[in-house]
Amino acid sequence: MNRSATSAAGAESRFLKALSGEVQTVPPVWLMRQAGRYLPEYRELRARAGSFLDLCYTPEFATEVTLQPIRRFALDAAILFSDILVVPHALGQEVRFVEGEGPRLDPVASLSEFARLREEIDLGFLAPVYETVARVRAALDPEVALIGFCGAPYTVATYMVGGRGGDEQAAARKLAYREPETFQALIDRLVEASVAHLLAQVRAGAQAVQVFDSWSGDLPPAEFARWSTEPIRAICAKVKAAAPEVKLIAFARGAGAKLADFAAAVPADAFGLATAENRIAARAAVPAGVALQGNVDPIALVAGGAALDAAVDGVLADLGHGPLIVNLGHGVRQETPPEHVAQMVARVRRG
Numbered sequence: 504m505n506r507s508a509t510s511a512a513g514a515e516s517r518f519l520k521a522l523s524g525e526v527q528t529v530p531p532v533w534l535m536r537q538a539g540r541y542l543p544e545y546r547e548l549r550a551r552a553g554s555f556l557d558l559c560y561t562p563e564f565a566t567e568v569t570l571q572p573i574r575r576f577a578l579d580a581a582i583l584f585s586d587i588l589v590v591p592h593a594l595g596q597e598v599r600f601v602e603g604e605g606p607r608l609d610p611v612a613s614l615s616e617f618a619r620l621r622e623e624i625d626l627g628f629l630a631p632v633y634e635t636v637a638r639v640r641a642a643l644d645p646e647v648a649l650i651g652f653c654g655a656p657y658t659v660a661t662y663m664v665g666g667r668g669g670d671e672q673a674a675a676r677k678l679a680y681r682e683p684e685t686f687q688a689l690i691d692r693l694v695e696a697s698v699a700h701l702l703a704q705v706r707a708g709a710q711a712v713q714v715f716d717s718w719s720g721d722l723p724p725a726e727f728a729r730w731s732t733e734p735i736r737a738i739c740a741k742v743k744a745a746a747p748e749v750k751l752i753a754f755a756r757g758a759g760a761k762l763a764d765f766a767a768a769v770p771a772d773a774f775g776l777a778t779a780e781n782r783i784a785a786r787a788a789v790p791a792g793v794a795l796q797g798n799v800d801p802i803a804l805v806a807g808g809a810a811l812d813a814a815v816d817g818v819l820a821d822l823g824h825g826p827l828i829v830n831l832g833h834g835v836r837q838e839t840p841p842e843h844v845a846q847m848v849a850r851v852r853r854g
């Protein structure tokens with residue numbers, strides 16, 4: 504095949520074809536958190552790199568970690584190794600990761616604390632991230648696509664306001680009820696910052712971008728419409744307007760019955776499905792020709808064996824008649840045996 508006629512946009516990429524609405528006998532597969540602590544080579548490099556953020560901000564290391572799962576498994580896409588919390592970091596908020604616990608931020612819980620943040624994201628601060636994107640794109644085969652990402656404004660705001668995850672995101676939700684103007688201003692700033700961050704990744708070589716809304720599924724419908732759907736709609740519309748060629752994946756984890764309204768409003772090329780979603784209902788809720796991505800149970804991936812094969816087969820049977828990207832319903836868990844990832848990819852490829 505004449506590879507020189509094929510741009511980095513990879514005309515033969517199964518992943519990009521699915522995002523263009525193609526139904527394929529063998530659908531593409533990649534996994535959320537496909538790089539990370541379940542891989543011994545990640546743990547080894549992580550120990551040398553220092554902190555998790557040092558890993559994210561050192562292009563040499565972040566490139567290597569992004570490529571680790573691609574070397575092991577026949578995945579159709581790589582996802583940039585970074586984190587959703589680099590956006591508040593580049594807005595001037597203090598962000599750190601506590602070993603074994605997770606992220607800690609100096610909370611932004613009032614208008615005066617919000618006023619101390621930068622009005623615009625400092626893209627220069629994130630230059631190592633874009634450098635990583637360029638290095639990864641240059642290292643990948645043309646048929647392996649590169650995914651960039653950001654957190655959705657609501658999910659990022661829950662960490663910014665609460666200073667940490669957990670407690671049903673109560674700190675952010677209280678602020679949204681008590682001071683909706685302050686919360687709206689924070690969300691609006693995150694919309695602009697996210698668009699700038701995604702477009703910088705696209706300029707550096709990302710062919711698709713995913714917006715992760717990990718926590719909005721817990722919101723009641725009216726709050727979900729305001730704090731999840733509308734900001735993600737705005738991000739997707741702005742990214743599409745500035746970079747019409749880029750493919751968009753929106754993942755509102757646990758949207759459930761709210762998916763139909765979400766998918767009607769958000770101009771994405773694919774919608775991610777969490778583990779507990781009803782796939783048949785989801786297919787009916789999303790416009791025809793738009794891809795679905797998901798939703799093998801990450802715990803079935805830990806279990807492996809016949810249960811994993813059955814979980815993969817269920818996704819293929821329920822969603823394979825439409826454009827489909829096989830993935831998990833959430834990220835790979837740390838205790839996952841790497842051989843089970845190989846098993847999952849082989850099961851998808853059976854055709």
Ligand SMILES: Cc1c2[nH]c(c1CCC(=O)O)Cc1[nH]c(c(CCC(=O)O)c1C)Cc1[nH]c(c(CCC(=O)O)c1C)Cc1[nH]c(c(C)c1CCC(=O)O)C2
Nearest residue numbers: 535536537538539555582583584585586587605606715717
């Ligand atoms: C909520 C959220 C975060 N980060 C992310 C989300 C949304 C998706 C989701 O719901 O999981 C997204 C994310 N985080 C990471 C990626 C890299 C790409 C990938 O492989 O998918 C992506 C896309 C690496 C990471 N982000 C983090 C790690 C673990 C870092 C380490 O200790 O080595 C990795 C590989 C740390 C992180 N980062 C975050 C938390 C809560 C934690 C701690 C939990 C944990 O340690 O697993 C915030």
